[in-house]
Amino acid sequence: MATENNNEQPAVFFDRDGTLMKEVHFCHDPVNVHAIPGMCASLRRLRMQGWLVFVITNQSGIAYGKISLSEYEAVHCELMRQLDYQVDATYFCPAVPGGIERRRKPDIGMVLEATKAFSVDLPHSYFIGDKATDIECGRRAGMTSLLVTTGYGTQHLSCGADKIFEDAVAAIDFILRKSALWDV
Template sequence: MSTTSRPAVFLDRDGTLMEEAHYCSHPDQVRIIPGVPEALRALKDAGYRLVIITNQSGIGRGYYTLSDYETVQAHFLGLLGEGVIDATYYCPEAPEAASPRRKPETGMVVEAQRDLGLDLARSWFIGDKAVDVQCGLRAGMRPILVLTGHGADQDAAGAEFVAKDFASAVAFILKTSDA
């Protein structure tokens, strides 16, 4: 990687940044978790790129369409504010379709690294599932498990930190590293 590469915080969406809505298919289901917009801005101010990495198996399972996902995502990004999230990568395949992009695989992370010039060794991954922790570890990042969404029922093995919520995860990152 070049010396100009920047660290990032990779973010799971559902259950981490917004309340878990079982197969979220409509903008009315989007509820931002309290403290998320402010915490995202703090990460941006500290020099991190912010990248959403999300499995969206509801598309592959036929529960909602790509257009439904795009509408939900546009609404979600609008609620966060323009320019907060640098990029979003999603995997539409169902779990039974072996995809190198589906978390815990690192395909989406590698795409983001290439597209945005990211330094994965200085990056973090925050999510509410064991697959988020595993994806972060496999990509050489420091993963954090949040206890929102599915987090309380997940195996935190390998997580650098277990946080009660996203804002607590960000406070830990800002206190322990420098972008």
């Protein structure tokens, strides 16, 4: 789905933990990975409608020594398997909060990497997450930011999200309904 008069595609950027999968604090074991019910089918619907799908995730557990890089990769591989690999690319930042790392959300470094690697139409794109940092990242990048109440979402209800949804499946349904109006 190219938008307006360019070849750029809209995208949906997702936080990982608490958004695409059930929250497990510093998840280090693939056995604890459980995709949000219905996510695989919803991601497939997005991609069939021409949307790009990205995962943008802070992983400070690596810097804190709570999980190793190989444990992160094993957890991520299991999630991708459960989602039937319906993701175009994943970007992660292992830095701790409060540093000068420009990739760590709410900064938009990882979003800019995706935009550079793919032809992304940011003004028509969305960021979905369960924390204020996700909402702020989307806003800073010029996207519509959607909060989900899975994960830590209920603790961030006043973060200024454009809309709030029960889960990412409901948020995707909203995006697909809204984008159908573009095509009319």
